[in-house]
Every structure is written in structure tokens, then in C-alpha cells.
Amino acid sequence: MLTEMLQYTFMQRALVSGVFIALSSAGLGVFLVLRRFSMIGEGLAHSGFAAVAVGLLLGISPMLAAIPILMLLSLWILELGEKTTIYGETAIGMVSSLSLAAGVLLASLSGGFDVDLFSYLFGSILAITGLEVRLSVVLSVLVLGALVYFYHDLFSITYDEEFARVSGIRTHAINRLLIMLTALTVALGIRVVGTLLISSLIIFPAVTALQISSGFRSTIFIACTTAVISVVIGIFASFFLNLPTGAAIVMVNFLLFSLAFAAGRVTGR
């Protein structure tokens, strides 16, 4: 039955893109959660709805449209928080609600779209196109490559930003890099779990890993493993039990978090 399932092209595409996006979002998620940046992921995810609306309006892949739009919005959030009197979290709330409203207005003005907007809110990885698979693999590799290359700098600013600055790390640039990578990952994740659930791919694996890890590298390793397991089991469950894939992935993530939480309590972490 498993072999039969894997013969379907849509399942192969879902698994390949799902695994790559899971790896990049989980790796990034550890830095975001520990830097208290996870709400930026949540805010950008909501902004993703506007990006989807723009993509559909222009007749291009919503994922493709989301990449530049979310990158610009992420920088705007950062600038608002750093260069004005607006608090960082407030800037996230402002930008996400504004772009969500813009998305709704665009959808309304265009008289509705041919495709199901609902699928972009909650994901439709089983309907992912060949172009989107290639895009998600290439860009996930790019995100993972950046995480590996800048690991030392990212870890330094996550642990102690002030010391990192004294050590000569360009913290301003690294913060921007982190936010841009987040925007990229959110754009990729829209297809997997949808704009409303994408932050779960970023937050859950990191928080699960934090329950049982001791070092930073092991945290990233456990987060990535957890993310891949949840995406694979979520896709399988969705196929066999006829469940919505995005929601199934989030539920598996929650299950793994609960197990790690219990294990952490037992081992006294």
C-alpha cells in the first residue's frame, strides 16, 4: 500500500518539497524562538495571505509572488521596530493585520478567484506543482546553506548580541539576514500548511527540541528530525485517513512536542 502510494506523482512532490521546507523552517526556527523572534514568523505568515492574493490576481504562482512581498514586509517590520517609537511586537501586529486586510480587499475587488483561497489558508501540499517543488527545493537549500555558513554569527548573536558586536560580528546585517530567511521560509511553507499554520512549522520543532536537548547543535538536529517526521507522517495520515494535510502535520508536531515535554520532565531537563 505504501509502495502504491509513493507511485503517485503528487505524493512524491509533496514528500520532497515537504521534507526540504521542514528542514529549513526547523533549522531557522531554533534561532527565531531563542531570539524571541518567533512572532515575526507568525506575523509574516498572516501577511502571506496578501501575497497569495497578489499572486492570484497577477496570474503567477502565489509562492513566487510571496517571496519578494514577504521579504519587503519583513524589512519593514524590522525598520519600524528599530527606527521609530513603535514597539517591535506592535510593528508585527500592524503590518500583519494591514496586509491581511489588503489581501481581503484584493480578493474582493477582483471578484473572487478561480482557485480555492481556503487551500492557501490551510495548505494544499498534495496539489503542489512541479515548478513549486523545484522552487521549494532550491530555496530551502539556499536557506539551509545560509544557516550553515553563518552558523557561528547566528549562534553568537542569539546567545549574546552585545558580545557578538564587540567580537566584530555585523549584528545589524545578521539580524536582517535572519528576517529575510524567515520571509523566504514562510513563503515556501504557504503551500505545505497554509498561511494560518506555517508558524507551526517554525515554532513547534524548535520548542520540541528545547525540551530534550542540551547543546545548540543537538537542538537544531532534533528540531530538523522532528520537523521531517511530522511532515512525512502528516502527509501519510492525510493520504490514508483523508485528512487535511496541513492540519495533520500540525497535530503530529503537537504529539511529538507532548512526548518531548514528558521526556524532558522525566529526565529533569
Add this chain to the structure above:
Amino acid sequence: MKTLIEARQLHVRYGMHEVLTDISFRVGSGDFLAVVGPNGSGKTTLVKTLIGLLKPTSGSILLEGAQLSNSSRSVGYLPQKSSYTDPRFPATVREVVKTGLKHRIDQHHEQISRVLKLLQINHLADKRVGKLSGGQQQRVHLARALVGRPSLLVLDEPTGALDPHTRECFYTTLQKHNQEHGVTIIIVTHDSHAIGQYARSILFLDRKVLFFGTMEEFNQTPSSSHYFNHAHDEGAAEC
């Protein structure tokens, strides 16, 4: 003594409020300088300016004769509250100490092991930093500051959270680095005992330099005890 770091007519202003006024002094290579002064006298602002974390409103800082740049690796820094790591943060001692090194690749195993052994925390290398005691965490962050073999070590009230024994051990380690390895030390502290025992120079600050010189010169100053009383009184008034 060759000058290692020099402040020239530094002024630092936060909005309309001038925190430091016309600060000028030179610290020689191998010196052990204590920066003292009452609360709110600008001590932390001064050290943050010296290491490039804050930009002076006017004036300049020269490190080894050149303008201070952020890419300078010859400065080690031990910030305030370096003994309060969040116990949930998943970082081992080895991982934290490694952030004191510039290069990204794993080729510094020996360098890290050496500094851990030197500070007698090599047995803690794979432990989570946040789970260690305040004194152990302090040593970890000192190791991080020293692992890149800096010529200048700047410490901002490093012993506030330590018990007297751990504090003594901490100062002994600093003195060893100062005397045996020639590391120049600038330390902000309220600890008059440590200043008397370990510092060779003293800078008394209250938004401007009230005194700068050697400990001998300071002790010969008739008003030296007045300075310390002033500092303690100011501190007590804020409690």
C-alpha cells in the same frame, strides 16, 4: 609603558543629557585599571564606548594607535550580568566559549580546551551553561573573553553576583592573566578591597574624570578616602 588604549576628549550624550564630559586618559600595555565612581557616574557608558558598543558624541578612541573599529579582535569583554544565563538556553560551555573566536570552522578545539583548563572548567565543557552556578558561569564567560587571546580585557562589574570566595578566585585568575600573559585589564567595580589589592591604576569618574593615576598616587591624595565614601554614599542613597 607603551600606550594600548587612549581616550581623547570623549563626550557622550543621550539626547540632551550629557553622560560623559571631556574624558581623556591613556592605559598602558599590561596595566590593570579600575574604573570607579558612584551609581549613574557613566562607568558602563565609558566601557561600552571604549569597546565600540556606543559611539561618542565627540572625541575619539585609539586602540594600539589606530581608530577603534568593530572588527577589532584584540578586545575581550565580560559584560554585566554574565552570571545569569537563561537555564532554558541550549548552549554548552564549549559552544559558548567558541563564540569568542572569529573563525567559523571547527579548528579551535585545542585553543578552547587550553582556556577551559586554565580556568579550571574543562570538566564542564559539555554541560549546559544555564545550569551552572553563578561563579561557574562567570568563568565560562571569562573563558569566552580570553579564548581569542585579546591584548585588552574589559570587565563591567563582573563580581556582583559572586560569593566572597568565588570573587577572590576570580580576581586571582585575572591577576594571573595580567601578570603572566600581559593582558591589559580595565575593570568597572565597586569592590574597594579588590581595587586596593589588584589594580595598579585607578580612574575615578563622575561624568568627568575626577582622578586618574596610579594606585600609589591615588593613596597619597588626601581626599582618596573621600572619593570612596562618596561612591558608597551615592550607591547607598539609591537602595
